[in-house]
Amino acid sequence: MKYERTFNFSAGPAMMPEPVLEEIRDEMMNYRGSGMCVMEMSHRSAVYQQIVDEAEQDLRDLMGIPDNYKVLFIQGGATLQFSMIPMNLMKNGKAVYIETGAWSKKAIAEAKKVGEVTVVSSKDRNYAYIPDCSDLDIPEDTDYVYICENETIHGTTWQTMPNTKGHVLVSDQSSMFLSKPCNVSDYGMIYAGVQKNVGPAGMVVVIIREDLIRDDVDNLPIYLQYKTHAEGGSMYNTPNCWAIYCCGKVFKYLKNLGGLEVIEKMNQEKAKVLYDFLDSSEMFTGTVDKEVRSLMNVPFVTASKELDAEVVAATKKAGYDNLKGHKSVGGLRASIYNAMPKEGVEALVDFLKKFEAEHK
Ligand SMILES: Cc1ncc(COP(=O)(O)O)c(C=O)c1O
Numbered sequence: 001m002k003y004e005r006t007f008n009f010s011a012g013p014a015m016m017p018e019p020v021l022e023e024i025r026d027e028m029m030n031y032r033g034s035g036m037c038v039m040e041m042s043h044r045s046a047v048y049q050q051i052v053d054e055a056e057q058d059l060r061d062l063m064g065i066p067d068n069y070k071v072l073f074i075q076g077g078a079t080l081q082f083s084m085i086p087m088n089l090m091k092n093g094k095a096v097y098i099e100t101g102a103w104s105k106k107a108i109a110e111a112k113k114v115g116e117v118t119v120v121s122s123k124d125r126n127y128a129y130i131p132d133c134s135d136l137d138i139p140e141d142t143d144y145v146y147i148c149e150n151e152t153i154h155g156t157t158w159q160t161m162p163n164t165k166g167h168v169l170v171s172d173q174s175s176m177f178l179s180k181p182c183n184v185s186d187y188g189m190i191y192a193g194v195q196k197n198v199g200p201a202g203m204v205v206v207i208i209r210e211d212l213i214r215d216d217v218d219n220l221p222i223y224l225q226y227k228t229h230a231e232g233g234s235m236y237n238t239p240n241c242w243a244i245y246c247c248g249k250v251f252k253y254l255k256n257l258g259g260l261e262v263i264e265k266m267n268q269e270k271a272k273v274l275y276d277f278l279d280s281s282e283m284f285t286g287t288v289d290k291e292v293r294s295l296m297n298v299p300f301v302t303a304s305k306e307l308d309a310e311v312v313a314a315t316k317k318a319g320y321d322n323l324k325g326h327k328s329v330g331g332l333r334a335s336i337y338n339a340m341p342k343e344g345v346e347a348l349v350d351f352l353k354k355f356e357a358e359h360k
Contacts, residue, residue, distance in 0.1 A: 007344035010322035011152050011297060012175065012196035015339040020249045038245045043238050051241075052234065055248030062255055065184050065207060072206040072226065073234040073244050078174045078193030080224075081204055082107040085146070085170055085189070086114035088217060088226050092141040096120065098162060101127040101151030102328060103172060111146070118142075126329070127154040129289045133162030144168040144188060150176035150294050152196070153326040155287065155333065157294040161186060168212065176296050177205070178254060179338055180264035188212050196296070197337045199246035203239075254338070263338055270342045271295040274334060277349045283307075283356040287329055301331030307359075308332065314355060320348050 001007065008015050031038050034047050041048045056071050065071060074080070085107070086095065093115035097108045100122050111117045118139075122131050138145065145164040150157040152175040161169065168188030177192035184190065189208040195201035206226070213226045222228050228236045234244075254263055275293060278286045278300055287299045302308050308331045312324045315332075325331040336345055 006319050006321050007340070007347060008321045009334045009336065009340070009344075009348070011326075011333065011335040012193070012337075013201050014196050014335060014337050016199070016246070017250065017253050017339045020246070020253050023249055024246060039242055041241065043235055043241050048241065051245050051248060052239075055244055055251060058248060058251035058255055059205070062178065062251055062260060063182055063184055063207070068210050069184060070206075070208050070210060070213065070226075070230045071234075072208065072229045073239055073247075074204050074206055074229055075202060075240050076204065077195075077202060078103075078172060078191060078204050079106070081172070081191045081206070082110040083113075084224050084226070085144075085191075086111040087220055087224055088214060089168070089170065089189070089212060090115040090143045091214070092143050094118075094139060094142045095144050095146060096136060096138055096142055096167075097146045098131060098133060098148075099123060099127075100130055100148055100156055100158075101154035102326070103151055103153070103174070104146070104148040107146060107148065107172065115143075122156075126287075127151060127156065128287060130156055130158055130292045134160075136162060136165070138165050138167055142167050144170045146170045146172075148172040148174075150174075150179075150296055152297050152335075153299075153328060153333075155294045155297045155299040155329075156289075156292045157296070159292060168209075174204075175335075175337075176294070178250075178260060178263070179267050179296055181260040194243060194247050196335070197339075198250050200243050203243040203247070205247070266342070267295045267336075267338065270336055270340065270345050271298065273342065273345045273349055274298050274336065277352065281352070281356060283359070284332075284352060287331065296337055297333060297335050299325050299329045299331060299333040301325070301329075305330060311352070311355060315348070315351065318351055320351065323348075 096118045098120050120131050122129050145167050149171045170189045173190050174193040175196045177197045191204055191206045193204050213230050217225050278284050283302055284300050315323045323332045325333040
C-alpha cells in the first residue's frame with residue numbers, strides 16, 4: 001500500500017479513504033487561503049460556516065434527506081444517543097427495543113432508566129440472527145421502536161425493517177452509515193457515530209424528523225435536548241470542528257464516486273470475497289446466520305480458542321491489523337467498511353488460505 005500503510009481491519013476508528021486524507025494533508029497548514037488550519041479556526045467564522053453548510057448539504061444530497069428532517073452534528077459519540085433518545089422521544093414513557101447484540105443491549109439499559117421498555121431479543125443464540133419483527137405486539141401508545149441496524153460486534157445486519165405498525169422507527173446506523181442507499185423517510189430518526197464509515201471519532205450524525213424535536217423538554221439538561229442542537233445549527237457550543245470538516249470531505253468523496261448505489265456494489269463485491277472463502281473453508285466458520293450477514297463486520301472462528309489466537313497473531317505479523325474478535329464472540333472479526341479497498345480483503349483471504357493449507 002501507498003505510504004507503507006497497513007490494511008486496518010479495525011471496528012472503529014477505522015480506515016479513511018486515501019484521497020480524503022491526502023486532501024486534508026494538503027489543506028493542513030493553510031485552508032484555502034484562510035491562513036490557518038481548520039483546527040485553528042473560529043467556529044463562528046464565515047469560512048468555517050461554509051464548511052458546516054457544505055457538509056450538511058453534501059450529506060443531504062447523498063442520502064436524499066427530505067426537508068422535514070434536521071441534520072445535527074453532536075458530540076458524545078453514538079453512546080450519548082443511548083440516553084438522549086429516550087429522554088427526548090419517550091413522551092408516553094414507552095418504547096420497544098429489538099436487542100440484537102451488545103450495542104442495542106447498552107441502549108436498552110439507558111432507556112430503562114427513563115421509561116418502560118419492551119424487549120424482543122436474539123440473545124438465545126448469542127445474537128446470531130435478527131428476530132422476526134413482521135408482527136410485533138406494539139402497544140398503541142408506544143413512542144418508538146428501536147433497532148441497531150448493524151451490530152458491529154456480532155456481525156448481523158437488518159435486511160427487512162421491522163413492521164412498526166405506524167410507530168416511529170429509530171435506528172443506530174453507526175457501523176453501516178452510508179454503506180448503501182437508505183430511504184430516510186422510513187425512519188423517525190437515524191444516528192451514527194462517525195468513526196467507522198466516515199471520519200474521526202467523537203461525533204455523531206443525527207438525522208431526525210422535525211416533529212420529533214420537542215419543545216416541552218426544558219426539564220432536561222440543555223445540552224441533551226435535540227431542540228438545542230437544531231436551533232443552534234449544531235453550534236450551540238463549540239462543535240467538533242475537525243470531525244465535521246473531515247466528514248464533509250468523505251461525504252463529497254462518496255458523492256463524486258457516484259453515490260450510495262456505487263459504494264453498496266463495491267461493499268457487496270468486497271464482502272463476497274471474504275464470505276465465499278468462509279463458506280468454502282474447513283478451518284474458518286462465520287458466526288451468524290447467512291441471511292443476516294453484515295457487509296461491514298465479519299466475525300469468524302476456528303475450532304479452538306488456541307487456534308484463533310494463533311491466526312490473530314499470524315495476521316498481525318503479516319501486516320493485517322486489528323483482526324481479533326470481540327471477547328463476547330471470540331475468534332476473529334474483519335471490519336471492512338467503505339474505505340477498506342477490495343485488495344485488502346483479497347490479500348487477507350490469500351493469507352488465510354495459505355494459513356489453512358499450512359495447518360492441515
Ligand atoms: C453500533 C454501535 N453503536 C454505538 C457505538 C458507540 O459509539 P461511540 O463509541 O461513538 O459512543 C458503537 C461503537 O463501536 C457501535 O458500533
